[in-house]
Amino acid sequence: MAEEFAVRMVDVTKSFGHVLANNKVYLELKKGEILSLLGENGSGKTTLMNMLAGIYFPDAGQIYINGREVTISSPHDAYKLGIGMVHQHFKLVDVLTAAENIALGLPGGVLVDRKAIAKRIREICDRYGFAVDPDKKVYDMSVSEKQTLEIVKTLYRGAEILILDEPTAVLTPQETENLFAVMRNMRADGKSIIIITHKLAEVLAISDRVTVLRKGEYIGDMDTAKADARALTDMMVGRTVTLNIQRDEPENAQRRLEIRNLTVKDKDGVTRLDDINLDVYAGEILGVAGISGCGQKELLETIAGLQPAASGSSVKYRPTGPDGPAEELLGLGPRAVSDRGIRLAFVPEDRLGMGLVGSMDLAGNMMLKSYRTQGKGFFTERRKPYELAKEVVRQLEVVTPSIETPVRRLSGGNVQKVLVGREIAMHPSVLMSAYAVRGLDINTSYTIYRLLNEQKKAGVAVIYVGEDLDVLLQLCDRIAVLCGGKLNGVLDGRTATKEEVGYRMTAMAGAGKEARV
Amino acid sequence: MNHESLLHISKREGLVWWQAWLIRLASLLLGMVVSAAFIYTITKLNPVRVYAAMWDGAFGTTRRAWVTTRDAMMLLCIGVGLAPAFMMRFWNIGAEGQILMGGCATAAVLLYAGNAFPSWLLLLLGALVSVLAGALWGIVPAFFKARWNTNETLFTLMMNYIAIQITCFLVAKWENPKGSNSVGIINSRTQAGWFPSLFGQQYVMNVILVLAIAVLMFLYLRYTKQGYEISVVGESENTARYAGISVRRVLIRTMAISGAVCGFSGFIAVSGSGHTISVDTAGGRGFTAIIVAWMAKFNTFVMILIALLLVFLEKGAIQIASQFQLNDYASNVVEGIILFFLLGSEFFIQYDLRFRSHSHKKEVQA
Numbered sequence: 001m002a003e004e005f006a007v008r009m010v011d012v013t014k015s016f017g018h019v020l021a022n023n024k025v026y027l028e029l030k031k032g033e034i035l036s037l038l039g040e041n042g043s044g045k046t047t048l049m050n051m052l053a054g055i056y057f058p059d060a061g062q063i064y065i066n067g068r069e070v071t072i073s074s075p076h077d078a079y080k081l082g083i084g085m086v087h088q089h090f091k092l093v094d095v096l097t098a099a100e101n102i103a104l105g106l107p108g109g110v111l112v113d114r115k116a117i118a119k120r121i122r123e124i125c126d127r128y129g130f131a132v133d134p135d136k137k138v139y140d141m142s143v144s145e146k147q148t149l150e151i152v153k154t155l156y157r158g159a160e161i162l163i164l165d166e167p168t169a170v171l172t173p174q175e176t177e178n179l180f181a182v183m184r185n186m187r188a189d190g191k192s193i194i195i196i197t198h199k200l201a202e203v204l205a206i207s208d209r210v211t212v213l214r215k216g217e218y219i220g221d222m223d224t225a226k227a228d229a230r231a232l233t234d235m236m237v238g239r240t241v242t243l244n245i246q247r248d249e250p251e252n253a254q255r256r257l258e259i260r261n262l263t264v265k266d267k268d269g270v271t272r273l274d275d276i277n278l279d280v281y282a283g284e285i286l287g288v289a290g291i292s293g294c295g296q297k298e299l300l301e302t303i304a305g306l307q308p309a310a311s312g313s314s315v316k317y318r319p320t321g322p323d324g325p326a327e328e329l330l331g332l333g334p335r336a337v338s339d340r341g342i343r344l345a346f347v348p349e350d351r352l353g354m355g356l357v358g359s360m361d362l363a364g365n366m367m368l369k370s371y372r373t374q375g376k377g378f379f380t381e382r383r384k385p386y387e388l389a390k391e392v393v394r395q396l397e398v399v400t401p402s403i404e405t406p407v408r409r410l411s412g413g414n415v416q417k418v419l420v421g422r423e424i425a426m427h428p429s430v431l432m433s434a435y436a437v438r439g440l441d442i443n444t445s446y447t448i449y450r451l452l453n454e455q456k457k458a459g460v461a462v463i464y465v466g467e468d469l470d471v472l473l474q475l476c477d478r479i480a481v482l483c484g485g486k487l488n489g490v491l492d493g494r495t496a497t498k499e500e501v502g503y504r505m506t507a508m509a510g511a512g513k514e515a516r517v
Numbered sequence: 518m519n520h521e522s523l524l525h526i527s528k529r530e531g532l533v534w535w536q537a538w539l540i541r542l543a544s545l546l547l548g549m550v551v552s553a554a555f556i557y558t559i560t561k562l563n564p565v566r567v568y569a570a571m572w573d574g575a576f577g578t579t580r581r582a583w584v585t586t587r588d589a590m591m592l593l594c595i596g597v598g599l600a601p602a603f604m605m606r607f608w609n610i611g612a613e614g615q616i617l618m619g620g621c622a623t624a625a626v627l628l629y630a631g632n633a634f635p636s637w638l639l640l641l642l643g644a645l646v647s648v649l650a651g652a653l654w655g656i657v658p659a660f661f662k663a664r665w666n667t668n669e670t671l672f673t674l675m676m677n678y679i680a681i682q683i684t685c686f687l688v689a690k691w692e693n694p695k696g697s698n699s700v701g702i703i704n705s706r707t708q709a710g711w712f713p714s715l716f717g718q719q720y721v722m723n724v725i726l727v728l729a730i731a732v733l734m735f736l737y738l739r740y741t742k743q744g745y746e747i748s749v750v751g752e753s754e755n756t757a758r759y760a761g762i763s764v765r766r767v768l769i770r771t772m773a774i775s776g777a778v779c780g781f782s783g784f785i786a787v788s789g790s791g792h793t794i795s796v797d798t799a800g801g802r803g804f805t806a807i808i809v810a811w812m813a814k815f816n817t818f819v820m821i822l823i824a825l826l827l828v829f830l831e832k833g834a835i836q837i838a839s840q841f842q843l844n845d846y847a848s849n850v851v852e853g854i855i856l857f858f859l860l861g862s863e864f865f866i867q868y869d870l871r872f873r874s875h876s877h878k879k880e881v882q883a
Contacts, residue, residue, distance in 0.1 A: 306758055335761030346759070354755040360748065368760045371745055378741050 084154025574836020611673025619783025651780015
């Protein structure tokens with residue numbers, strides 16, 4: 001009897017340091033089917049697939065390909081087994097042509113038979129409906145063309161099992177349709193395909209079955225025909241976990257930021273934020289929920305003056321409440337913002353790449369935002385930042401060999417304490433944080449929650465961009481949900497349910513009218 | 518199963534400064550031992566005698582010691598000029614051109630105003646125009662980088678060739694005597710615009726000027742707001758933007774300073790040592806100084822040591838070549854071996870090498 005499963009992964013476990021990325025995960029892929037691998041950010045989807053592609057090696061568990069147990073210890077092994085993966089970040093050489101990229105790393109002599117390669121590429125393209133010009137340089141290609149090339153590359157190398165890691169994240173709706181058509185062609189040809197995604201609509205549109213992961217664990221799988229968006233969301237986000245995070249009623253909450261018609265386009269002209277209207281109040285914590293890459297980063301960076309907004313956008317800062325004077329923040333830039341005495345604190349997602357200078361010691365990092373105003377004229381003030389660093393170390397219990405230690409050498413949690421400590425020390429009136437507890441242990445996370453709550457109590461307008469829905473629901477007073485760069489409702493943190501937030505993250509509510517609280 | 522390499526290389530953390538210097542000293546000694554072995558196998562000479570001859574070549578007479586010092590100061594000056602650019606992670610390999618432009622500017626002042634102004638004014642003017650010319654040669658690539666994100670390595674390198682051609686043109690224009698294809702010693706009779714002898718020594722002023730610049734640069738990089746901005750931009754442009762630092766402005770300002778100091782060393786080369794201008798005025802020192810700047814990790818005081826060592830090696834090599842009738846290449850090999858070990862030591866300071874035993878099998882995170 002022919003083996004029914006192209007891939008079976010049983011009890012596959014992988015940990016990075018203390019973080020368990022995959023815990024006894026189970027996955028099966030039938031021959032000639034499209035399987036969706038669904039889960040939130042950090043649920044372990046990519047890690048699991050990287051083990052199938054030979055990039056990571058599992059700590060424990062078995063992998064069966066076509067019924068035979070195998071060991072995959074390198075991408076080369078994976079290719080020999082007919083497994084090809086298209087990564088989110090393309091692995092192409094820009095200055096080479098499509099054909100050269102495909103030929104790269106293939107066995108064979110020094111000479112490349114361009115004609116033969118081009119001929120086979122055309123065969124593959126004709127068979128499945130791809131459009132690839134073998135002689136086009138990669139740097140001339142659009143994102144969608146590069147992705148197509150990656151898929152053709154895996155097919156050229158004889159892949160029977162294809163893994164696509166969030167392939168639609170970079171595509172327009174039209175391109176997505178084309179991709180799906182090609183995927184159906186490949187399925188008809190007997191290929192087995194796994195598509196990693198967190199978009200429910202796509203799961204329902206393209207796949208035969210769906211497997212759901214949550215926090216590194218296998219939750220279950222079901223036939224797509226029997227699934228609906230609600231049921232899948234419930235599987236994805238799971239039951240509410242009580243965290244016992246303190247949450248006081250906001251006192252004297254006054255409007256401090258008025259975000260109006262905020263639209264942001266990136267360098268390539270892709271809309272990242274689409275007409276956002278949102279108020280931020282002093283004395284409350286406003287949570288921002290959403291699948292990663294739905295505009296959270298752009299929202300904070302635009303307010304901080306690090307990204308330009310489209311014309312017609314406005315972010316008004318009202319230091320003394322809705323009736324007081326207002327100042328337009330957009331177009332100022334970080335320096336002008338601080339020169340005007342607007343104390344805008346920002347804990348960015350990229351702690352060492354944006355918020356801190358890794359090679360500098362704690363004291364040097366304390367002066368990052370204040371060095372201009374402190375100190376006499378031309379020279380920097382050294383004593384005050386040093387004292388501040390000592391104070392932050394003492395109050396936030398930063399574990400560091402000394403004040404003179406480069407922050408890069410501290411552990412992730414301590415790096416974050418240094419960053420948050422500095423931002424709070426500026427006595428902010430608005431405090432924005434992006435993924436403030438990502439990668440931190442429980443104790444440090446609670447320290448961060450406590451600090452944010454103290455700021456809220458002190459009348460600071462706190463914006464908390466988070467990924468853990470349990471935390472968002474138990475820490476924040478209101479939760480703004482972003483979906484694909486649009487605001488998909490603002491919910492009351494005390495009454496909203498996990499399912500509701502999760503659902504709004506993945507599917508837009510009735511087009512046009514956006515719920516506001 | 519999983520392939521594990523026998524040799525494991527990991528980034529070192531927290532090496533105390535004296536440990537790093539111990540590694541450097543050890544590699545210097547090791548380099549000398551390997552050089553000695555080389556000398557003995559190839560030439561059958563006694564290595565101790567050869568090293569003694571090297572010392573003799575660099576410091577054997579008062580005159581030699583002063584020439585060694587003068588050249589070390591020149592190298593130091595260029596290294597100090599490169600420091601701010603490299604600290605900003607701006608790959609300024611255009612010192613060569615910046616020196617030449619500074620030198621040409623100084624020579625022009627000495628030639629055209631040599632009889633019109635007193636010597637002190639000529640010196641002042643020479644210093645000023647050399648600084649301006651060097652700064653201009655630094656600003657151009659910085660501007661293009663800030664504006665269009667051009668590659669500064671290629672750009673500064675190309676600027677060198679422009680400077681060399683300009684120098685060629687000026688040498689032909691100022692040729693003296695006609696047909697010699699050189700400018701000759703400028704103002705050789707009046708010595709107008711030459712560094713004066715201080716304390717009866719010709720090169721004391723070179724030492725004073727360069728050491729003063731080294732101290733000022735040390736203070737600038739370490740204790741000023743602009744120096745702080747350079748460090749932040751060098752580490753991460755995103756962090757700089759986050760802190761409200763204008764990356765473009767810091768780029769251009771820092772390269773103006775870097776070019777100015779390199780241009781100033783052109784002034785020293787013309788007014789303070791060669792009293793002439795030619796395409797050899799920079800003589801590759803703009804590249805050698807890159808080693809000086811990097812090995813010292815931009816600490817201008819450490820640069821003094823490195824510059825001295827490099828010039829010592831160079832002078833010593835020339836001496837053993839003539840004393841033992843070796844050709845130049847043999848002594849270049851000695852120089853090369855010692856430099857190789859010194860530069861290689863930085864790897865062992867940065868990284869920890871460990872041989873793994875087969876017994877413990879641990880997963881390596883990809």
